[in-house]
Structure formats: structure tokens, C-alpha cells
Amino acid sequence: MGSFFKKLQETAKSTADTLGAKSAELVSAGKLKVEKMQLESKVKEKKTDLGGLVYLAYLSGQEPDTDKVTALCEEIKELEAQISSLDKKMNEETAEGKDTVQEAVAACKQCGQALTSGAKFCPGCGTQV
Numbered sequence: 001m002g003s004f005f006k007k008l009q010e011t012a013k014s015t016a017d018t019l020g021a022k023s024a025e026l027v028s029a030g031k032l033k034v035e036k037m038q039l040e041s042k043v044k045e046k047k048t049d050l051g052g053l054v055y056l057a058y059l060s061g062q063e064p065d066t067d068k069v070t071a072l073c074e075e076i077k078e079l080e081a082q083i084s085s086l087d088k089k090m091n092e093e094t095a096e097g098k099d100t101v102q103e104a105v106a107a108c109k110q111c112g113q114a115l116t117s118g119a120k121f122c123p124g125c126g127t128q129v
Ligand SMILES: [Zn+2]
Pocket: 108, 109, 110, 111, 112, 113, 122, 123, 124, 125, 126, 127
């Protein structure tokens, strides 16, 4: 009887240890994943707005408001660009480690503007980099 409970306790402890190590390892990737999920739900929201706009126009027999449609499309495009850059970041982190990520987010020494890799001049202040 006593040894049964002792064994149970030991099993529980070793399971907890394994989970602890694993979750620490997953913190970074998990954070990106959460960020991505938040962006994806925003995209979904915008697409719903867009659909609603078009449907309302259909119901009223009018053309949808082009400015609003364009604005929503631009927002969706922007969000999807963010998602794909997150995807890239996630791939780089799992495949090649942190060095590539560092290179991708280089900033201008003059004004701090983010630089795209391979850029010769800063898009913010024009300083040669
Ligand atoms: Zn600059």
C-alpha cells in the first residue's frame, strides 16, 4: 500500500519535470505562434467586415463603398504580410537558430529604422548602410 503511493508520487514528479523542461523550450516558438493566431483572427474579422460590407451593398442594390473595401483589403494585406514574416521567423528559429533572425531585423544606426536585408540605403534617412 505504502509503496503504491510512493511510486505514484515519483511518477507524478518525473512527469512534472519533463513538462517543465519542454515548456521552457517551447516558450519562444509558442509566443510567435500566439502572435500568429492573433493576427489570423484579425484577418478573419476583417474578412467578415468585408463580406458584410459587400452583402449590405447587395441588399440595398448599390455598389459597395470602394474606399471602405479598399481600406479593408489593405488592412488584410498588411496583416497577412505580418503573418508571413512571422512564419519566416518561426522557420528560421527552428531551422537555423537566432543568427539569421538578427540579420533580418537589422536597424539603421542613424535613425533606428528597420532595414530590409540587402538594402544599401536606409529608407528612413537615406544613410548608406
Ligand atoms: Zn536611417
